[in-house]
Amino acid sequence: MKRTKIKDILKNEESGYQVNVKGWVRSFRNNQFIAINDGSCMGNIQAVISLETDPEIVKNITTGASLSIDGTVIPSLGKGQKVEIKVDSITILGLCNTEEFPLQLKNKPSLEYLREIAHLRFRTNTFGAVFRVRHTLAYAIHKFYNDRGFVYMHTPIVTASDAEGAGEMFCVTTLPINNPPRNEDGEVNYKEDFFGRCTNLTVSGQLEAELGAMAFSEVYTFGPTFRAENSNTARHLAEFWMIEPEVAFNDIVDNMDLAEDFIKYVIAYALEHNREDIEFLATRLVDEEKQKPMNERSEMGLVEKLEFVLNNSFDRITYTEAIEVLLNSPHYKKKKFQYDVKWGIDMQSEHERYLVEKHYKKPVIVTGYPKDIKAFYMRQNDDGKTVAAMDILVPGIGELVGGSQREERLDKLTQRMNEMHIPTDEMYWYLDTRKFGTVPHAGFGLGFERLVLFVTGMTNIRDVIPFPRTPKNAEF
């Protein structure tokens, strides 16, 4: 018989038909009641076996074992579920030795412990929900851009471009690490390396995406990026996924509109299609926050927070206004900021958090940053001091999006590159876009895992990517 997904049985609530179900045992009670989960949804189906079932089989129905069950869907005789399966025949597909199985669901294992058994943690309610939501968000991202006529562009993972200077990079080489070939001056001779030059894992697909935008008008990338920074925080990974749309003919305001529409679209899509998972994560969050003192708990539940974001427009302020808000804040006057506030600073997390969590209490888009704290490719404003950059700051996460209108004027761009000591000769291919039919254009980058954090209410980024890569950790 063809397998039926548990999600479909639970959803249509009908009874009186034969099914085959396959999945893993979540619990087995009273020698009769098997709670089976196949990952298709949060819920388990209850399969009821007869007390005359072969004791050899009953013995092997243990938490974690995999089963195939044939039976009839009937209205449940007990409370707690509408339908259940009356089992006709049962096959153990894979045994699970309970003495060795490290996942004891009844103990509510900590997230930290589950991280150590990341290969098994998908079998918990929490991680099941997180990774179903992650999938839905990824799908919604492609759907959003596809529906708007964007071309999904695959930018390279291995790159020779180190121009952006967006942090430390991982070197990609096939040279022997102990004894690499060297030039006369003692430097490693990359001419003998696989690509004939020094190559790295990409830190961003933006520059390549700009090349695509100069032909397709609107493109986006969605792929892995790598940073070899020694950052040990709940918001950083060495390997993470980033979405980077790039749109020709867009200015900074179009860019903000796109980013806001995009974020709202994917949140709405997840709320619609993974309501049950998000509601479970919401109760999980409430439980977790019970450990915290009152003043550190969230004011809104997870679902309310997401709906609030959907139903309110993001506040849009300039960097200059943001600094004024900070300078006029009671927090500043009581000298509660650790870092000084004045025009020209690169705002610290404490400043961003104050703006977004205490002052505006919703997502905020900050534009017009000082040019000296931003990248070379951002378009210079007429004031000569600021650039058309935009960051979207979100409660609990900080910077979710960073983007800008790009500098499309060749002379201004090369001048800025020279000032910042970026080699224009190596970047000829990038500058060619400005030489041959340049147009105003804009784009942004959104860290996928930070989006997943926001939507799931999880607080550590290692818990929203299946196999996190962080300093000193690449197991599994």
Place this chain on the structure above:
RNA sequence: UCUUCCUUAGCUCAGUUGGUUAGAGCAUCUGACUGUUAAUCAGAGGGUCCCCCGUUCAAGUCGGGGAGGGAGAGCCA
């Protein structure tokens, strides 16, 4: 990389002023159980108290060093 907290049974945690044989709940094992919902009931087994060095008659407990983890910070997405 910095600050700070933590590390005791498979998991989550108690452990008093340094003092006999280190405890609990859950999990596991054995048995019971014809409607359970984190099933329940009875019994049993289970410890390199993170590692090293030191103080002491005596260290899970005190001191120093190291490792691992959490939270915050820097950098950023």
